[in-house]
Amino acid sequence: MQGYLSLLKIKRLPTTWCPGCGNGLVIKALIQVMESNNLNKKNTVIVSGIGCVGRTTGYLKLDSIHTLHGRAIPVAEGIKTANPKLNVFVVSGDGDLLAIGGNHLLHASRRKTNIKVICVNNRIYGMTGGQASPATPKKTVTTTTPKGNEFEEINTQAIVTSNKNFFARSTVFHLDHLKKMIKKSLENKDFSFIEVISNCYPGYGKKLGFTSNYEMLMDFKKKFENQKNKSILKKNELGFLK
Amino acid sequence: MKQKKQLIKGNHAIGKAAIEAGCNFYAGYPITPQNELTEYMAKHMRLNKRPFVQAESEVSAINMVFGAGAGDARAMTSSSSPGVSLKQEGISYIAGAELPCVIVNMVRGGPGLGNIAGAQSDYFQSTRGGGHGDYRLIVFGPNSVQELYDFTMKAFDYADKYRMPVMILGDGYLGQMMESYIPHKYEPIKNLPKKKWALTGCKGRKKNIVKTLYLTPENALEEHNLKLNEKYKKIQKEIQMYEKANADDGEIIVVSYGTASRVVKNVIEFFNKNSKKKIGMFRPISLWPFPATALRNLKCKKFLVVEMSMGQMIEDVKLALFGKKDVTVNLIKRPGGMIPTEDEIKDKIEKMIG
Ligand SMILES: Cc1ncc(C[n+]2csc(CCOP(=O)(O)OP(=O)(O)O)c2C)c(N)n1
Ligand code: SF4
Ligand SMILES: [Mg+2]
Numbered sequence: 209m210q211g212y213l214s215l216l217k218i219k220r221l222p223t224t225w226c227p228g229c230g231n232g233l234v235i236k237a238l239i240q241v242m243e244s245n246n247l248n249k250k251n252t253v254i255v256s257g258i259g260c261v262g263r264t265t266g267y268l269k270l271d272s273i274h275t276l277h278g279r280a281i282p283v284a285e286g287i288k289t290a291n292p293k294l295n296v297f298v299v300s301g302d303g304d305l306l307a308i309g310g311n312h313l314l315h316a317s318r319r320k321t322n323i324k325v326i327c328v329n330n331r332i333y334g335m336t337g338g339q340a341s342p343a344t345p346k347k348t349v350t351t352t353t354p355k356g357n358e359f360e361e362i363n364t365q366a367i368v369t370s371n372k373n374f375f376a377r378s379t380v381f382h383l384d385h386l387k388k389m390i391k392k393s394l395e396n397k398d399f400s401f402i403e404v405i406s407n408c409y410p411g412y413g414k415k416l417g418f419t420s421n422y423e424m425l426m427d428f429k430k431k432f433e434n435q436k437n438k439s440i441l442k443k444n445e446l447g448f449l450k
Numbered sequence: 451m452k453q454k455k456q457l458i459k460g461n462h463a464i465g466k467a468a469i470e471a472g473c474n475f476y477a478g479y480p481i482t483p484q485n486e487l488t489e490y491m492a493k494h495m496r497l498n499k500r501p502f503v504q505a506e507s508e509v510s511a512i513n514m515v516f517g518a519g520a521g522d523a524r525a526m527t528s529s530s531s532p533g534v535s536l537k538q539e540g541i542s543y544i545a546g547a548e549l550p551c552v553i554v555n556m557v558r559g560g561p562g563l564g565n566i567a568g569a570q571s572d573y574f575q576s577t578r579g580g581g582h583g584d585y586r587l588i589v590f591g592p593n594s595v596q597e598l599y600d601f602t603m604k605a606f607d608y609a610d611k612y613r614m615p616v617m618i619l620g621d622g623y624l625g626q627m628m629e630s631y632i633p634h635k636y637e638p639i640k641n642l643p644k645k646k647w648a649l650t651g652c653k654g655r656k657k658n659i660v661k662t663l664y665l666t667p668e669n670a671l672e673e674h675n676l677k678l679n680e681k682y683k684k685i686q687k688e689i690q691m692y693e694k695a696n697a698d699d700g701e702i703i704v705v706s707y708g709t710a711s712r713v714v715k716n717v718i719e720f721f722n723k724n725s726k727k728k729i730g731m732f733r734p735i736s737l738w739p740f741p742a743t744a745l746r747n748l749k750c751k752k753f754l755v756v757e758m759s760m761g762q763m764i765e766d767v768k769l770a771l772f773g774k775k776d777v778t779v780n781l782i783k784r785p786g787g788m789i790p791t792e793d794e795i796k797d798k799i800e801k802m803i804g
Contacts, residue, residue, distance in 0.1 A: 258563060274563070277532065278507060308479070308507035336480040339488070340504060352480070352492040352504045 212239040215248075215269045224263060228421025230380035230406030231261045234299065234328055235268070237383050241390040252295040255284040257309060259301035260335045260408070261328040278308030281316045284323045295324070295394075302329040302343040306362050310342070313364075313401075317371045320398035326390070327364070327401065328380075330408035338411035349415050364403060365441055369449050374400035376448035377441050380407065381428035385446055392448055405432070453633050460595045461625040464554055464618065465490035467602035468526050469498055470636045473552070475518035475525040477503040477511040481533045482566045483622035484556035488528065508533035512540030512553075519549040520660045522648040524606050528554035530622070531572050532563065534580075541615055542581030546662035548647075548678075550609035552602070553587070554618045556625035559787035567787025568622030568709055573762035576619050577738040584675050586682050588616040588689065589737040591707040595629035597735075607639045612685055613647075619737060621758070623709045623789070690744060691735035696722070697748055700730020702802055705745070705767050706756040707734050710790060714756055717795045727803055737763070742770035752802055756782045756790050 216239060225231050242252065254272045256262040257280035265272035275283040280298045288296040298305075305313060305327045316323070332350065333339040339352040342362035349356055368375040374396040376389040386404060393400035407413060407424035418424050435447030458466070465487050468476070476495055478488040488504070495502035505511035511527045518525035529537065534555045544551055555576065559569040576589045588608050590601040598620060605616040647658050664671035695718055697703055706714045711733045721729040730750065734741050745767065753771070755764040761781045771777050782798055784790045 276563075303480075310506060333480050336482055336485050339480040339485070342506065351485075351489045354493045355496060 212236045212243070214243055215239045217267050217269055220267055223267060225260060226410055226421065228407070228409065228425075229260065230330065230404075230408075230421075230425075231264065231328060233380040233383060234261070234326065234386075234404055234406065235264055237386045237390060238297070238299070238326065239268070241387050241394075245391065245394055247295050251293065252297070253287055255280050255287065255296060255298045257298075257300035257304035258335070259304045259333070261299060261301045261330075261406075262304060262335075264299045278304055279312065280304065281309055281312040281323070281325065284325075285316055285319070285321045288321055288323050292322075298323060298325040300325075300327065301334070301341075302327060302331060303333045303341040306342040306364060310362075313367060317368050317373050317399050317401070320371060320373060322398050323400070324390070324393050325399075325401045326404060328404050328406045330406040330412060332408050332412040334408040334411045338415070350412075364401070365449070368399070368401045371399070372450075373398060374448065374450045375441070376400075376402045377405065378402065378446050379405040379428040379432055381425045382432065382446060389448055396450060455630040455632055457628055457630050458595060459486055459626070459628050460598050460620065461486035461556065462490050463595045463599040463631060464528070464602045464620075465494060466633070467599040467636075468552070468606070469494055469500075471524070471603040471606040472636070473524050473526045473606065474500045475515065475523040476501070477505050477514040477518075477525075477527050479505050479508050479511050479529065479533060481508075481530045483558055483568065483625050484528050484530045484554065486625070487554065487556070508536040509540065512537035512544075515551045516540055516544050516547075516549065519544065519551040520547070520649050522645045522650055524550070524552075524610070526552040526554070526606075528556070530556045530558045531560050531569075534572065534575070538575075538581035541587070542579070542583050542585060543662050544615050545579070545585035545587065545678075546583060546674075547660050548613040549660065550606075550613055551615050552605045552609055552618070553615055554602070554620065557619065557621040559785070565787050566622060568624065568626075568758070569785065569787050570621060570708060570710065570758040571760070571762070571785060572619065573737065573757075573759060576617055577740070577766070585678060586614075586738055588612065588614065588685065588739075589619050590617070590691075591619050591735060591737045592624065593708050593711045593733065594631075595624070595627065596631040598624060599631055599633070603636050607642060608689070610642050610645070611639060612681060614681070619708070621709050622787070686739040689736050689739050690741040692741040692744055693733040693735060694731065694744070696728050696730030697732050697750070698730075700728045700750055702727075702752045702754055702799055703730045703732050703748060703750045704754045704756060704795070704799070705732045705734070705763070707737060707763065708758075710756045710758050713790055713792055714795060717792050717799070720792070720796065721799070729799060734763070734766075740766045740770065742766070745770040746774070751777050753777065753779045754782065754795075754798060754802060755779060756795060758784050758787075758789060760785050
């Protein structure tokens with residue numbers, strides 16, 4: 209089994225995250241890919257926005273920048289454009305990247321800047337206590353949608369692929385698959401977006417009737433299957449488009 | 451019938467007051483420590499069949515309020531410091547276009563992401579306008595849950611009366627605390643003007659135009675600024691709110707607002723009981739307009755300003771006292787979400803007494 213301690217700030221553990229939160233699994237997958245692909249302190253910078261998953265930058269032994277809520281992408285573009293030799297990752301949440309940061313997503317993907325955006329989509333604003341995000345499914349009860357969310361989920365796949373960029377979907381349960389997707393994104397030389405479906409039991413799962421983060425992971429195992437069609441990912445499918 | 455005391459959370463008290471005062475448009479975006487207000491509005495606006503929007507950002511929320519206010523809505527948005535920074539461009543336009551709206555800022559520590567504890571570090575931003583251009587907001591600095599409730603109601607009236615944004619400048623502590631308050635009926639100020647300028651469809655009347663661009667003639671914008679300034683001067687005459695105790699004969703006057711003034715109040719009571727020295731307090735409630743005349747009229751020579759920032763209101767205190775002979779102004783500053791303790795205020799007062 210591969211380790212993942214090389215780039216982890218052990219001294220900062222335990223994390224501030226809830227037990228069983230998917231964020232830790234994303235860190236694990238990311239570090240393992242970095243190790244195997246020779247991404248290291250010398251050549252890699254990590255950027256995050258604000259949210260639970262935004263704290264990721266604080267746990268990695270890499271140059272990192274904790275930016276504004278919603279602005280991780282333009283900050284990452286600044287880093288990459290000024291210093292093209294660097295590998296630049298963005299790790300942030302669905303609320304951060306798709307709501308307040310949505311406009312930047314449109315334009316970074318239009319500019320096709322070579323940054324790797326890992327969007328940890330727990331379908332909710334975890335940090336602020338379970339408000340609806342643009343990725344919250346219709347009808348879901350949240351603290352700001354007490355009668356159920358009236359709106360459809362945002363179609364991130366369509367936004368990213370409309371400019372022929374790399375789009376992948378994985379989950380925090382399917383760690384090997386997730387690592388494969390991150391590796392694939394590294395082969396791509398322009399804008400890449402990886403949606404990682406994650407679990408937030410206190411903010412989201414609880415209201416849906418789950419009893420733990422673990423149960424939510426088991427649900428991902430049941431619910432998701434590999435993509436059947438190379439040109440589109442259905443809601444319950446894992447894979448990539450390019 | 452006299453209403454009984456009830457227990458309520460600060461953020462909820464604001465929401466309740468807004469709904470009772472006829473708020474019929476709310477747009478917000480989650481941010482700690484004001485989430486309970488957005489969540490309250492999500493529930494209660496719907497129960498009252500009024501629109502609630504969770505916007506995709508604070509920028510979007512303030513501009514929705516711009517639009518709603520340009521119609522004839524009583525519109526409100528709320529946030530905390532980083533989110534209120536984002537709203538500033540919109541606030542500048544709303545002030546320039548002379549539209550009413552209510553903005554709540556439950557301040558947290560800054561700069562940047564800072565922390566989520568209550569702070570008073572947005573005093574400059576709030577009382578100087580905050581965004582670009584020459585403009586002002588009416589700013590209230592309540593210090594209890596009761597006042598959050600009372601001033602939210604008043605804020606809607608003043609916004610309509612003067613056609614400008616009114617801000618409730620609270621902080622994370624006030625928003626999060628539960629305290630007793632006495633609910634009361636909303637009673638609007640008399641003779642609120644009709645909104646003849648509102649964009650409600652112009653059938654049967656001349657069209658209304660909402661704008662902030664003044665290009666020609668050359669002095670058009672200057673004229674507009676002067677006109678706004680006339681309004682601000684009028685407001686400075688009409689709104690001067692403060693609370694004082696032992697202020698007319700106090701040897702030292704402690705000046706503070708909001709959460710900091712709650713600590714100061716205890717200190718004043720302590721000296722009342724335990725000391726022959728008379729220590730007074732002065733608490734601005736309207737932060738803009740700042741109650742400068744009332745402060746200046748005090749006979750006292752020694753002032754102590756207590757703030758949960760590096761010292762921002764102290765500039766208004768010094769301006770108010772400017773040119774008075776032999777006056778000293780000291781400062782206790784606790785930035786970054788810290789609350790000054792009674793002991794440190796007492797120590798400072800003892801030292802000032804000498
Ligand atoms: C300008 C601004 N607005 C709002 C916030 C409050 N805020 C912090 S995290 C967050 C949502 C995060 O949600 P998401 O990106 O989905 O991350 P998660 O917590 O779910 O991992 C919000 C609204 C902020 N910090 N700054
Ligand atoms: S609130 Fe949700 S997203 Fe945040 S740490 Fe807990 S489980 Fe993770
Ligand atoms: Mg999220």
